[in-house]
Amino acid sequence: MLNCAKATIVSAVVLTLFLFISKNLFSDDFNEVLYSNAKCFETTFFAECKFNNGNIIIGGKNINKNWHGNVKLVFESKTAYRFFKDGEVRYGVEYFNNGYYVGDLTSDAYFYGLGTFYFDSGSKASYQNWHEDKRIGYFHSANGKRETGRFDTDHNLIIPLTLNKDFQLKLNNMELLARSVEVDFKNEYQEFLKKKRIFISSSSNSNKSSVLNSTDENSSQTSSTNYVSGKKESSSYNLNLIIGLGILFIFIVIILWKKASPSKITQADTKESQSQKDSQEEIERYKNLSLADSRKLFSYGVKEFMSVPEACRQLRSEYFKWTTVSNNPDGLKKSLSQKNMNNIIRLRKKLEC
Numbered sequence: 191m192l193n194c195a196k197a198t199i200v201s202a203v204v205l206t207l208f209l210f211i212s213k214n215l216f217s218d219d220f221n222e223v224l225y226s227n228a229k230c231f232e233t234t235f236f237a238e239c240k241f242n243n244g245n246i247i248i249g250g251k252n253i254n255k256n257w258h259g260n261v262k263l264v265f266e267s268k269t270a271y272r273f274f275k276d277g278e279v280r281y282g283v284e285y286f287n288n289g290y291y292v293g294d295l296t297s298d299a300y301f302y303g304l305g306t307f308y309f310d311s312g313s314k315a316s317y318q319n320w321h322e323d324k325r326i327g328y329f330h331s332a333n334g335k336r337e338t339g340r341f342d343t344d345h346n347l348i349i350p351l352t353l354n355k356d357f358q359l360k361l362n363n364m365e366l367l368a369r370s371v372e373v374d375f376k377n378e379y380q381e382f383l384k385k386k387r388i389f390i391s392s393s394s395n396s397n398k399s400s401v402l403n404s405t406d407e408n409s410s411q412t413s414s415t416n417y418v419s420g421k422k423e424s425s426s427y428n429l430n431l432i433i434g435l436g437i438l439f440i441f442i443v444i445i446l447w448k449k450a451s452p453s454k455i456t457q458a459d460t461k462e463s464q465s466q467k468d469s470q471e472e473i474e475r476y477k478n479l480s481l482a483d484s485r486k487l488f489s490y491g492v493k494e495f496m497s498v499p500e501a502c503r504q505l506r507s508e509y510f511k512w513t514t515v516s517n518n519p520d521g522l523k524k525s526l527s528q529k530n531m532n533n534i535i536r537l538r539k540k541l542e543c
Contacts, residue, residue, distance in 0.1 A: 220389040260375035271372040304364040312519040502543035509534045
C-alpha cells in the first residue's frame with residue numbers, strides 16, 4: 191500500500207512538471223505578425239491571415255506554420271472550408287457562384303473520389319470518382335428525374351449502370367465528414383475572435399507608448415519568410431524537447447508501475463472494475479450535454495435508455511433523412527434541413543461518434 195502511494199505521488203509530480211513545461215513551450219499567446227506575403231493574427235495553433243494578393247485564410251495550424259485542421263479560405267472567385275493535415279487538403283466544402291461541392295478532395299483541393307455537387311438550380315450530381323472523365327454515380331435534376339450510371343464531365347448520361355449497394359452509405363458518410371469541417375471551424379473561430387477582440391482592445395490602449403524605434407525590435411514583429419513556408423528549423427528544438435520529455439515521462443511511469451506490483455491484481459478484480467466502469471459510463475453517457483442539447487438529442491429519436499453507439503446510429507439515420515430534404519426546391523425546407531444537419535453534426539461531435 192505504501193509503495194502504491196509513493197508511486198501515485200511521484201507520478202503526479204512528474205505529470206505536473208511535464209504539463210507545466212509543455213504549457214510554457216507552447217503558450218497560446220495572441221500575436222500580430224507581418225510576413226513578407228501576409229499579415230496574420232495568430233496563436234500557437236490558429237491563425238487569421240490576409241495575404242498580399244487579397245486572399246484570406248483562417249484556421250488551425252501546427253507548430254511548423256502549416257495549415258492543420260479546419261480551415262476557411264476566401265478567394266476572389268469562391269469560398270471553401272477544407273480539412274488539412276500538415277499542410278495538405280483532405281476533404282471539405284467548396285462554394286462556387288453556381289452551387290457548392292461537398293466531399294473528398296486532392297491535396298491540391300481538386301474534386302476527388304466520393305462527393306456531391308449541389309447546383310443552385312436544385313439539381314445535384316453524386317459520383318464516386320470525380321477525378322475521372324467518366325464518372326459513376328447519379329444525377330438528380332431539379333424536376334425530380336434521376337439517372338444512374340456513367341456520366342461525362344457535363345453530367346450527360348453515357349450508359350445506365352446499377353450502383354454498388356453501399357454507394358449511398360459511403361457517400362453519406364463522406365458528406366457528413368466534409369460538412370463537419372464548416373461547423374467545427376465556426377465553433378473554433380468564435381473562440382479565436384474572443385481573444386482577437388481582447389488583443390486589439392489592449393493594443394489600441396497602449397499603441398502610442400509601444401512604438402518600437404530600434405531595428406532589432408522591429409524585426410521581432412516582422413518575418414522575412416513567407417507564411418506557411420514549410421520550414422521546420424525554427425521549432426525543431428522545442429519539438430525535440432517535448433518528445434524527449436514524453437519519452438522520459440513514459441519511462442518513469444513504467445518503472446513506477448512495475449514497483450506497484452500490478453501482477454497481484456486478480457482476474458476477478460479486473461472484471462469487477464470493468465463492470466463498475468461500464469456502469470458509471472452508462473449513468474454518465476450524456477452528462478456533458480447541456481439541457482438544450484439533450485432536448486435536441488431526444489427530438490431526433492434518441493431515447494434515454496440508448497447507449498452512445500446506439501444514439502450515434504440514430505443521429506446518422508436522422509442526418510440521412512434530412513439530406514433528402516436538402517434537395518427540395520422550397521427555400522424554407524432547404525434552410526430547415528441545413529439547420530438540422532448542422533445540429534446533428536454538432537451533437538455527434540459532442541458524443542464523439
